[in-house]
Every structure is written in C-alpha cells, then in structure tokens.
Amino acid sequence: MSAFAALLARDIRLAARAGGSAMLALGFFAAVVTLLPLGIGSEARLLASIAAGVLWIAAVLANLLTLDRLFQADYEDGSLDLFALSPLSLEGIAGAKIMAHWLTTGLPLTILSPLLAVLLHLPAAAYPALLVSLLTGTPAISAIGAVATALTVTVRRGGLLLPLIVLPLLTPVVIFGAGTVLASIDGLQNGGIWFLAAFAGVTLPLSPFVAAAALRLNLSE
C-alpha cells in the first residue's frame, strides 16, 4: 500500500509544483469560460441557457489538456520501466495515476466551477446539481482518459490524438452531466445523475486494468 501512496504523493507533488498540471488545467478552464461571453455576448438569459453545457465541456477539455502527459512523461524519461519492475503492479500504478490526476485536476475544477458559473449567470437552483454532477463525472473522465492516453503513450505527439479517441467515449458523461444541471434549472429531477454515477461506478474500477494492459503492450514491443 505504501508504494501506491508513494506514487500518489509524488504525482500530486509534481502536479502542484511550478509547471505542474494543476494550475494549467484551472487556468485553461477559467480562460475558456471567461472567453465565451466575449464571443457569444453578455446577455444574461442567453448565457444562463448555455451555462451548464459550457461549464461541462470546458471541464472535459481542461481534463484532456493535462491527461496526455499522464504516462508519457514517465515513459520518456525511463521511470515507467522502473515502475514496471517495482513491487507495485502496473494496475496499481495506473490506479494511483488516475487518482492523482483526479485530485489535481478533476477536484479543483469542481471546486472552482461555481465561481465561474456566476460569470455565466447560472440560476441559483442549478449550483448543487453542477457540483454533484462534476464531482461524479470528473473521475470517469480521468478514468477513460487514462485508458486512451495509455494507448497513445508511445506516440510522439499522442496528445493531439487523445481528443479524437476520447470524444465518443466521453459523450455519455457530458450528456448525463450537463443534462442533470439543465434539468435542475427548472427544478426537474430527470435521473441523469444516477446514470452518471452508474457510468463512473463501472469505468472507475475497470480502467486501471485496461490502462495497465495498454501499458504492458506498449512496454513489451
């Protein structure tokens, strides 16, 4: 267990340090959300109607931004070989990295999102739904993103490939997530949050194994 905790702590420290991915993701998320009204117009009712979707899509893009270096940085500098030879299995390594990525990207985004929702005039009723849906959805984004980035770990500029590969796989998360927030605006309960929870509940435990399989094949060829 301490090996898992060691890797988790190292990744969090690396992300928090200067040039780490935590600040990068938050900055990108804030930039996209503030840029949008400049493009679309600041009319409150219009912004309110698209706020849920914008926040969710910006969160997904911010996650993708920091995901592509999840394994590639360690692959390129030889750390992945040492991890493969350590007592911690590749599945454990993938699990620790997914958790570290969520803690340094998914969670901070969720905490920051209400602040940015104010910029988009999101109706007050939707704030709890926004928080809950992001809290449930971002782990699934990290999980599926980790699988995709494990597949492209040997690709020189794999980061460009990631959005294309991950887009169809993430549609359920965006649909249920944004759908939940939209429904909560007019006080409805359309059960989107339960689908999101179920989706996250399935992908989270499985993704370390699929990601480990992808890493194993990329290491051994």
Added chain:
Amino acid sequence: MTPLDCVEGKGLACVRGGRTVFRDVGFRLARGEALVVEGPNGSGKTSLLRLVAGLLPAASGTLWVSGGDIVIEEREERGKLIGWLGHHDAVKPQLTAAELLRFFARLQGTRAQSVTAALERVGLSCAADLPCQYLSAGQKKRLALARLKLCGRPLWLLDEPLAALDADGKSLLLTMMREHLATGGLALVATHDPIDLEAARLQLA
C-alpha cells in the same frame, strides 16, 4: 539482498516490430559473476537486457532465474529481482535529488534512512536539496547509481552505464559493481566502450 544463485538463458530470441533482433543467445551467470554484453549498435544489447528484466517477452528460448530451491518462471515476478539502470536516468526535473530517492525507496519498500547514505556514497550529498533540473548529466547518472544501490536488488542490469560519466564517475561505478559482486550479487552490462572488469564476455552479432 534476496539470495539469487544463477541466471541462465538458452536459445533466446527476440523479435521487435516484426524484425528478428537476435537469435539463439545463451549465457550462464552464477552468484558473484558479471557478464559484459558487447556488440555494434542495433545488435540488440538493450533488447537482451529488457528481455532478462522481463520487460520484453522472449520470442523463443528459456530463461531460468534460481535462488536456493525456488526457480522463477513468470517474467513479471522476475522483475522484482532486477536493479535496472537504463539509457534514461528516470530523473524528474521538479523533484530534488533527496525527494527522488525517498520516493523510489518507498516505492521499492526499502528503508528511507539509507537515502542520505546512498547520496553520500555517490558524492551527491551536497546537491541533496537541489531540484534535479540543475544537475549535470554526470550527476544525474550518479543519482541513478545511488538509486540502484538503494533498491538492493541482486541482479543488476546496466545499459551503457559508462556514458555521461567522467573519470571519477567511471571508477565509482566500477568500485560499486565490485562491491555488489563481492556480496554475491550478479550483473549484466551492455556497453560498447571497453570496461576493465573481470567478467565473461558475450558477443552479439
């Protein structure tokens, strides 16, 4: 150091990306012995080391690792006995030298106190709290050597260890290897520049 008596490979072949890198390579390494793998670039020295480490599956042939009465077949199990020193030094620029070693100590499950001793051994104690981005290539290689010593694994696999080391670095490497062999360790070294170490030679075509 977990006891390890012998490592033996017979008829080993390695195929990477559809190309046969090498065919029917055999060697035998007993406790306290070293083997230097020589050969031109692209002859598969690194692939052989990765194959012994279990990172690469062997296309054909067998590899035994035996210690006392147990024989280890499964290649991921074999990985736990390997001290790996690869081309890249696996050094993170944002972490300090001490942090890096403490992390690998916890990852491998060895005692963290021996970190300062390991840094001392390779002459990096002064740079302990320096982020690794400020270390020179030679210092990074010494840090990798400190990690190798720290993990206390019986079978050392060294891939071009002499690269980036100055004269003192080279002599440090040789003394550390002799110490390792003296305490019953084994070592496989892939290199193409000469290394004056009493060891068997394996020539890869």
Added chain:
Amino acid sequence: MPAEYLFAGKYAAFVLPAYGVTALGLGGAIMLSWHTYRRAGRKLAEVEKTNTLSRAPDASGAAED
C-alpha cells in the same frame, strides 16, 4: 416507365444526390481498393525478381503466388 418519373419527381433533388453520393463512395472504394491491390502485386513481383537476381542462384524458391 418509373425511371423518367423518378427523375421528374418533386423530390428528385434529393433522391438523385443520395444515389450519386452512394455511387461515388462505393465506386471510388472499389476502384481504389482494386488499384492498390494491383500495384501491391506488381511491387511484390518486382521485389522478388530483384531479390532472386541479387543473390546466388541457390536462392530458395520464393515461389509464392
């Protein structure tokens, strides 16, 4: 004959493009696949010829089709 009626029909503006696109897509795929298939066959024959010439006559009969 239904054919002229088809082309004069109110929605001909949509039926024709749909069939046209399909013909283009499938026809294009067939031609492309066939062309690359022939080219691959020729290239293999050529490589096999240079291969057997460049080596001693004892070359094992690389007589695949």
Added chain:
Amino acid sequence: MFAYANPKRFMEVSAPLLPWLAGATAVAFAAGLYLSVAAPPDYQQGDTVRIMFIHVPAAWVAMMAYGFLALASLIGLINRHPLADVAAKQAAPLGALFTALALITGSLWGRPMWGTYWEWDGRLTSFLLLFFLYLGYIALWNAIENETRAARAAAILALVGVVNLPIIQFSVQWWTTLHQGESILRRGGPLIAAVYLWPLFIMAAGYTLLFFTLLMVRMRTEILQRRARTLAMGGPNAG
C-alpha cells in the same frame, strides 16, 4: 511460428473465392437497384422513400463492420493472430465509408421531411459518434510506427469502443427525449410496406457482400505489401 505462414493459407483460399464473391455482389446490386427504382412511390414520402434503400443498408453494414472489427481485434489480442489484425485494420476504413454514406444519405432523406440537412435525431447522432469511433481507431493505428504494437493498441480501443457503443446509443436516446420538440415523423417508424421490404433486403445483401469483397481485396493487398516490405528489408526469405 513463422509470422506469415498463416496468411499464406488465407492467400491461397481467398484467390479462387474472390471472383465468385465479386460476381454475387454485382448480381445483388443489379437486382436491388432495379427493384428500388421499380418500387411505387410512397403515398407520404413520395420518391424520397427510395433513399431508404441505400441509407438503411449502409447503416446496417456500418454497425456490422464495427462488430466485425471488434471481433477480429479480440481474436488478434487473445491468440496473437496476424491475420485477425490485418482483417481488423482493413475493416475500419470500409466501416468508416459506410458510416459516412449512411450519414449523408440520412441527411438527404431528412431534408425533404424535416426541412433541415441535419437533425439531432437519436440515430443520426449515434452514427456521427460511430464515425468518430472509426476515425479514432484509424488515427491510432497510423500514429504508432511499430506494426504489432499498433495492432494491439487499436484492438484495445476497438474493444473499449464496442463496450461503450450501447451506452453511447442509450445516452443519445435519453438525450433526444430531453430535447425532442414536437413529434416529427419518425423515420422508418411506420411499418415498412411489404413492397419495400424486398428491395431493402436485396440491397442489404448487396452492401454486405460488397463489404466482404472489398475487405478480402484489401487484406490481400496488405499481405502483399507486408511481404514486399519484409523481402526488401532482407527478411526471412533472404535468409
């Protein structure tokens, strides 16, 4: 095992089979096209119903192709079958082609009925996402230089994709009920009149045969190319 032993058998078996397959495809298409043109116009949709004969088969084959791709990937992963990798690699561009055709003909069919070229209808949206799944698969395969690694990575992606497909389908349906305005004429909703069933099935048979014919041709091409490359690299034959 000699990497290319097995495809040799495939090359020998597929050589005589190819002309028959091509012939069957031509016959099916000829019959299907004739029936499609000869079918009476629909009382509601008029002639646009004829688009159904090329839209629905394309959609069926597009989905069948992804199933084939996933199955070939599974076989390729489990017992490292080089032929399965070739089959999966060549099925993807074909699948993408049929998906694109389904999307284009679908939108052309939608235009007279819904008044717009694109309608975020559940089926069309799912097909757009299927198209992205194909693009992702092909892009991943081309991005990785090492042939065998590319095959395995793409296989894992295909399997992850095929597992997610029903979830995507479900989430898009759920989403359309969330946004569906008035109930527009559901395409293919009403029971398809019998007279249209025959052209539909024959065209579907034609499309499926065409898929397997092209697949066989492209697999043979890939094997010939690999053999030429191995020879040029001074491979096994050159000793």
